[in-house]
Amino acid sequence: MAKQIKPTSALKEQQGISQSEITNQDSIDVIKNKRKVQLQAKTLVKDILKGNIAALSRGITLVESKNKAHLKEANSLIKKCLPYANNSIRIGITGVPGVGKSTFIEAFGNYLISLGKKVAVLAIDPSSTISKGSILGDKTRMEDLVKNPNAFIRPSASGESLGGVARKTRESIILCEAAGFDVIIIETVGVGQSETAVHSMVDFFLLLQLTGAGDELQGIKRGIIEMADAIAINKADGDNLKRAKLAKVEFERILHLYPEKSSQWQPKTAICSALKNEGIENIWKIIQAYIQITSENNFFNKKRKEQNKFWLIQTIENQLKMNFFNNPKIIKELQKQIGLIENNETTPFVAAEVLLKLKK
Amino acid sequence: MAKQIKPTSALKEQQGISQSEITNQDSIDVIKNKRKVQLQAKTLVKDILKGNIAALSRGITLVESKNKAHLKEANSLIKKCLPYANNSIRIGITGVPGVGKSTFIEAFGNYLISLGKKVAVLAIDPSSTISKGSILGDKTRMEDLVKNPNAFIRPSASGESLGGVARKTRESIILCEAAGFDVIIIETVGVGQSETAVHSMVDFFLLLQLTGAGDELQGIKRGIIEMADAIAINKADGDNLKRAKLAKVEFERILHLYPEKSSQWQPKTAICSALKNEGIENIWKIIQAYIQITSENNFFNKKRKEQNKFWLIQTIENQLKMNFFNNPKIIKELQKQIGLIENNETTPFVAAEVLLKLKK
Structure with missing residues (x-):
């Protein structure tokens, strides 16, 4: 597991207004406003640290706000949450539309909660223009997870550049971690450059695949396979099981053609059926093995620093x-x-x- | 063919010192130096326009110089050559080391010269640290071409960033075109980012391939196949001919998986043996077909503008x-x-x- 970072007293001190913050350029008004903002952020951070979901939601709304006045407040909030962040496992999940990402996240999330974890699901979808993001439609397919008090599902920020969405997602991760979530799942829409952005903010990158000709090639072409720490062939049930097993072998062959990663982790392949709740446990085992290896060789922390x-x-x-x-x-x-x-x-x-x- | 651009009298006027060039900030010395530089560039450009190879060589040396004083002279030279440039076919050739790039260029260059063309060969090799660049070793393998008065072979600029080498190569293209070369071949070393740089400065991008498992995958992974306007499987002779034909079919299949290009050109595959001088003519036919299609739909000019x-x-x-x-x-x-x-x-x-x- 990643090292949990405890706030030091020095850090705690920084959460108030320090003397050095008051400079000649600051007018009295600015100082007053700053105090007000700090107080609001202070209340919010207290509730977030208690694991209050409503406060977490409000915090993320603040982070996502396009209002310039909110930016200061958001930055103050994030700064206060930072000492309590960084102690989760961040998992990126991608795959083409139709691969069953939502069904997988529902099954995977519920399994993790059954192990006593708290699971947050965020999404990156820069192409989304409707106000609540495309993951909203998926919410109906995450019915159980949505209702679970140990789960937090948040649609992606919308109507923005990938850079803007990525920033807001990364900052939301910090708030979720401060709220005590152990596992943060970042879902991508599986198109465009969103995978690269997600890959740059997670510890473990899971690629969901379907059986079927041409898919391997698509993944190689778009550089996704190169990024994957594991490839899971979903919908491995019924008539499709045999083909899924063959696809697994094919992906294993492809993965071995890539040079060894600096993590010393050899990407794994797996089959699963999110719909039938099969093979989910195995994928968590793979992720745990990854965390163990990369914690031991310190790649885990090094990667976060590089990100x-x-x-x-x-x-x-x-x-x-x-x-x-x-x-x-x-x-x-x-x-x-x-x-x-x-x-x-x-x-x-x-x-x-x-x-x-x-x-x- | 690309439209040949004739110098206008307005452009010719610009080649002297215009009144507007003398500003308050210029000292008399600067003006004097400027005149000298302009005169040197003027003599050089006259000889280059006559097709004088020694002058072309000197011009490229000037363009490649790291001396800051030479930069002005080089820029002046390029400016004077620009109205006479842009009237060649620029062909990028890439392939892994050992694919036979030099042998191919020798055969291809000699064939083009036999058609009455003038052929210049430049190389991009940012990894090269020795003073004359890595193509020097290849010169012995381009023996006939080197001796031919209608050929000009220039090793790559060395000891520089890819950006620096790319700039100098692009400027050298202008000088070669001004010297009357019809076909400019830009060779890459086939590693790293050099292909992307070359792709961004040529009209047609030719990928040379060998038969053998895994090569297709490497090309897809590195995004090279996506850039190719044609793939030629070289060393298609003797025992290897059958395998080369099979590889051709495989590459055809792969090329069809990519979306249609905005050029409306469907990339072609071919087999050849540069050593036995077989299949060379066919590749020139492919390039001519490309030029015809992209000239008709105006993609040819549009691509140069975008570059x-x-x-x-x-x-x-x-x-x-x-x-x-x-x-x-x-x-x-x-x-x-x-x-x-x-x-x-x-x-x-x-x-x-x-x-x-x-x-x-």
């Missing part, structure tokens, strides 16, 4: 690009330079130099 | 990142913020905000 660094650099780079290309001076000159390039009057490299000089 | 834009944006983004992360203030604060993240005192997103504010 943090990845998101840090990623966020900075995106912002740098946005700042540059949204500058009205740049927008105007960019059009001009593209025109010159198209008329063979300059090269992309010289044009880039002109644009970069303009910014300075 | 220019790609290199423009790419160059700017790389420079923005370098400027930011090489700033001593940022380097210091980045270390601090990473420390805070590792101690769970901040999140990557809040840390990114702190760093971005610092830059302003």
Whole structure:
């Protein structure tokens, strides 16, 4: 298991307003507002730490808010929750639409709860434009899990860029962990770049597959198989069982063609039937084996550190690009330079130099 | 064929020093140096336009120079050559080491010359650290081509980042075209990210393959097959001919699994033996068919425009990142913020905000 990090007294002190926070630039009003925000966040964090689901829900709504005033409050809330976070297993689950992700998560979640775990399910779906996200439709298929007091299911933030959704999901993970959830499941919609984003925020990445020609190739092509720590062939029941077993062998062969991972973990294959509740226990065993190996060789912690660094650099780079290309001076000159390039009057490299000089 | 762009009188005028180039910031010395540089570039460009190979060689050396003073001269030279460029077919050739790229280029180049073409061969090899690049060893295997006055073979720029090598190769293409070369072949070493770079600077991308299990998978995994406009199975001779034919069928099957390209071109497969000079003509026929289709539907020109834009944006983004992360203030604060993240005192997103504010 990942090392649980206990809050130190130094960290606790930081949760109030420290003297250093008051600078010459701060007006009295700002300090007052800050106090108010800190107080609101303080109440919320208390309830979240008690495992209050309503408070957790409110906290995530705050984190997802597009209101600029809420951003400060959200950041304050996250900062207060951080010392209590990081102590769960984060599992990413992906697979093409129709593979049975929701049914699997229902079966898997219920199994984990039967072991005494608390399970949170978040989703990443940047393509979703409706307000409650696409996972809402799936909720009916997660009926038991939704009703369970030890489960927390949250549809994905919507109407945003992948970067925005990813940030909010990562911050939601922190709140869920602070609320005492042991297992955080992040579901992807199984299209586009969402897998890469999820892979960069979980400890273990599970790929659900169906039997059927071409699927292996699709997974290889999109680089998903390379990311998977385990591949589970779902719907391995009835007439399909034999084919599922064959697919398992095929995926084993494919996995062995990849170079050894730095985790020293050899990705596993499994078959399961989420619908019939078969093979679910085995997948949890695989995940536990992964955690044991990667905790022993310290890859588990190293990976989380690298993920943090990845998101840090990623966020900075995106912002740098946005700042540059949204500058009205740049927008105007960019059009001009593209025109010159198209008329063979300059090269992309010289044009880039002109644009970069303009910014300075 | 791509539309040949004729220099206009307006463009010709730009090749001298225009009044607007003299600003308050320029000192007399700078103007003098500029005149000198322009004169040198002017002489060089005259000889290059005559098809003088020695001048072309000198021009490329200038473009490849790391001397900052040479950069201005190089940019001036390229600007003068630009109106005479863009009128060749640019072909990228890749394949794993041992696939026979050099033998193929020798056979293919000699065939094109026999048709009355002038053929330039450039290489991209960012991994090369020796001064003349790795293609030098191959020169002995391109003996006939090297001696031919209608061929120009240039080893890759070395000891540089892929971005640097790519820029220099793209600029060398312009000089080769200005020197009257009809076909520009860009060879990659077949490892790392060099294929993506080459794919972004050629009209047609040819993948050479060997027969043998696992190769298909490697190509799919690395995204190379997706980029290929044609796959040629080389060494299709003797005992290997039957296997090559089977591999051709297998690659055809794989190619059909990919969605249709925006070029409306369905990638082709072929077999050849560069050593025995067999199947070379067929590959040229495939390339001609590609050019015809993509010229008719205007994809050919559209792709070149998109490539220019790609290199423009790419160059700017790389420079923005370098400027930011090489700033001593940022380097210091980045270390601090990473420390805070590792101690769970901040999140990557809040840390990114702190760093971005610092830059302003």
